[in-house]
Amino acid sequence: MSAAPHSSRPRSTTPRGRIDKQQAVLTAAFTVFARLGYAQARVDEIAAEAKVAKATVYNHFGDKETLFREVVRALSETALTANLAAVEQLVNDSDDLPANLREVGLQLARCYCLEESRALRRLVSAEAPQFPDLLDVMDExxxxxxxxxxxxxxRLSLAGRLLIDDPELAAAQFTALLTGSxxxxxxxATRSVPDAELRAITEAAVATFLKAFGK
Incomplete structure (x- = not known):
């Protein structure tokens, strides 16, 4: 009898329960840090929010400073994933490039306006004097x-869909048209923006962008 084939997927060495508790602590810590700020947040409050023992927080992250840094990194990774997913929707072969740009722009604007994203920007800005390196995380x-x-x-320029000499500058300008408004x-980042306003912002941003780079 032949042996069962080995799975090509690496087996996790971290128990599922440990991962769940770690995520619960990160989520709770972000809630507490965003509400109280780094200095006023206490580990016992974070543990209570996460519904875990205080020792569990220390077992996973060591100390409050490390936990704070991990919270910012984790939220930044989540934001990055969502933004990259939005950008991937911009394709060369769209039948309606303006509509495609509007959809991508709207998704980027929505990512920027998520409560978690707004709270993260406020938090990092407030704590920048003590944690200047976290600005680098956001910049990345x-x-x-x-x-x-x-x-x-x-790619759109090479395909003849847009007239762009400096794609990196054009990308920065498109982003600025969205985020500035x-x-x-x-x-x-102190109030939410209704979706209707985000649509209007995106419409104006794409119209301006295409006046500069459209054919």
Whole structure:
């Protein structure tokens, strides 16, 4: 009798329960840090929010500072994934490029306006004097999204769909058209922006972008 074939998927060495508790602590910590700020947040409050023992928080993250950094990194990764998924929808062979740009722009604006994204920007900005390196974490997300958008715009230019000499600059300008207006409407991330307003912002951003780079 032949042996059963080995699975090509690597087996996890981390128990499922440990991963679940770690995620629960990260989620709870973000809630508490966003509400109280780093200095006022206490580990016992985070443990209570996560419904775990205080020792569990320390077992997973060691101390409050490490936990805070991991919270910012985890939320930044989540934001990056969502933004990259939006950019991937910009394709060369769309029958309606303006509509495609509007859809991508709207998804990016929605990502930027999520409560978690707004709370993360407020939190990192407030704690920047003590944790300046976390600004680099946020900047890396912006950089990777801009690079992904640069690649998509370069392909559209090569395909003759847009007239762009500097795709990276065009990507930065498209992003600025979206986020600049959103920052104004959201009062620097302190209020939510209704979806109807996001659609209007996106319409205006795409119209301006196509006046500069459309054929």
């Amino acid at each position: 997300v912006s950089h990777r999204v801009t690079q992904a958008l640069t690649d998509r715009l370069a 959103v920052d104004t409407r959201s009062r620097l």
